[in-house]
Amino acid sequence: MGEQGTSGGVEGVGRVETKIARIVLPEVGLRLSSGGVLKALDVAYESYGELTPRKDNVVFICTALTGDAHAAGYHTSPDQDLGWWDAMIGPGRGIDTRYYHVICANVLGGCKGTTGPASINPETGKPYGASFPVLDVADIVDVHRLLLQHLGITHLAALIGGSFGGMQVLEWLVRYPDMTDHAICIATAASLSAQALAFDSLARTMITQDAGWRDGNYYDAGTGPLAGLAHARQLGHITYLSQEIMMSKFGREQREVLDGDLSTAHIPEFQVASYLDYQGRKFVNRFDANAYLRIMMAMDHFDLKARYPGGLDEAFRAVRAKVLVVAVTSDWLFPPAQSKEIAHALLRAQKEVSYCELDVPYGHDAFLVDIENLVSAVKAFLPWIADDRSGQPQGAAEEPTLPFAREALPKMIRRGARVLDVGCGDGALLATLDRQCNITGAGVDIDFAQVVQVMNRGYAAVQADIDAGLAMIPDDAYDYAVLSETLQVVRHPRTVLQSLLRVAPECIVAFPNFAYYRVVGQLLFRGRMPVGSALPFAWYETPNIHLFTLADFEELCLQEGWKIKDRSYVYDDTFGKLLGHMGIPNRGAARVFMRVTR
Secondary structure (H helix, E strand, C coil): CCCCCEECCEECCCECCCEEEEECCCCCCEECCCCCEECCEEEEEEEECCCCCCCCCEEEEECCCCCCCCCCCECCCCCCCCCCCCCCECCCCCECCCCCEEEEECCCCCCCCCCCCCCEECCCCEECHHHCCCCCHHHHHHHHHHHHHHCCCCCEEEEEEECHHHHHHHHHHHHCCCCEEEEEEECCCCECCHHHHHHHHHHHHHHHCCCCCHHHCCHHHCCCCHHHHHHHHHHHHHHHCCHHHHHHHCCCCECCCCCCCCCCCCCCCEHHHHHHHHHHHHHHCCCCHHHHHHHHHHHHHCEHHHHCCCHHHHHCCCCCCEEEEEEECCCCCCCHHHHHHHHHHHHHCCCCEEEEEECCCCHHHHHHHCHHHHHHHHHHHCCCCCCCCCCCCCCCCCCCCCCHHHHHHHHHCCCCCEEEEECCCCCHHHHHHHHHHCCEEEEEECCHHHHHHHHHCCCEEEECCHHHCCCCCCCCCCCEEEEECCHHHCCCHHHHHHHHHHHCCEEEEEEECCCCHHHHHHHHHHCCCCCCCCCCCCCCCCCCCCCCCHHHHHHHHHHHCCEEEEEEEECCCHHHHHHHHCCCHHHHCCEEEEEEEC
16 A cells, blocks of 8 residues: 555555546447536546455445545545545544455546536537536435456445435435445435525526526536635535534634724624635635536435435335444534434335434534544444454443343344344343343444444444434334343433333333342431342442332333233342242332333
């Protein structure tokens, strides 16, 4: 790979070059979705990492709206032209080039080496300009598939894309469902919102009303709609950032402070305007207005829901890949609700889906800026080509924290069942059930780091607040829902139990029994909150919100009409076991396992 560069103190892929693939087309050319035809096709691409002899380690990167093939490494100097996702790609990074062969290509209609409006039309000898055909996301995906065929690659280990790149990933999944094993969609949507369409409409107006537009045929004039293109980019850049990050970076600071007589002073300029000016100037030096409009229109018209009579449920029916959907909490251009919609539809279609959120203030651009958390999620989710990778998270216990769960739970779950572990932690319990019962498992946890650990073990995971009701999980998606040592820490236990019995016909609930004789004894004789094996926390540190007993749980089941099909009690000592044998488990059991049905 040549010289090695660095990013964040870790060596990257080093010096790279952008290559141009001349794709051999049939004599009639390449017919696009709009009916337009291209008689010649070049595709610019870069690759990093070694390709295995079996060609089974390829990760394809789909670019955002104005992205190009240069995703990692540098062309001249690591201080001048690092790739736009360099922190993600390289040895030891999220997409580890010690194991993966990574390919990133410029999109059709672009202006960075792939055939686009600024390319020479072989039939006229002049740039296509406004005559370049209207594009669809399907056309972009088809051209990238032609590139892979040109390179002798017929299958992918993974597809990854953020924003508009995520839309391309979705198109790949429904258009060529057998092409990839894994797919990652980051901060994207199945279709743009009306607000996003409005911003794009205004951006197009800014470009086409510029005096240099000339109906898109401006190449011979030596200049183009530079001011309009700069303004369009400035508008877009505002949508990429959150209000919080704009305020923290710029506030209301002025570039020029008023001094003296207002009538003769210059109008003050705010620092944020200076920043936008810089972004606009930088953009016109690297991008073409026609290309911007063509790609933007492809993005605007992408609508998976409208394309299929059954909406996303029908669209995702043929998906074969495992999918990770990543949202950004501060993204108002592609808000988390749109990512959740994708994940929910995939789950309804009974696909293996993981979902997590980057809780950062950077807005839509977070997947390019706040890279550390995203790196951990991508690295955990991707298949591992090397033989030396352990599915065990670093530093994680081999078994669940509570050893009695290893004995009680497998007896209540049939082999080969689909199990949802709610409040799953790092996935150790799922691993145990998998080993003992050969389950198909998935986890739910509110903590991002725990979700990453579960994915690293090879299981699907959804980041969600249990108290919110597991809204993303469809009805009857699993055979069992397991809630181990969690019911007492949620705010709405009854709602949570109702949710468990919605997503599965049976739930298994494990909880500490607050009527255990030792607990009662400490309260009665010492007058202090108890601390012991069942209640290991001091009162000021305990996560427990609701203190309830075995009898309380049985009463709730009776009220709700739920049937307790199986029980298992954990006794910490001989006297507790004796109480259990005497028919008083409510006093003798330190912990309880209940298998409950609707």
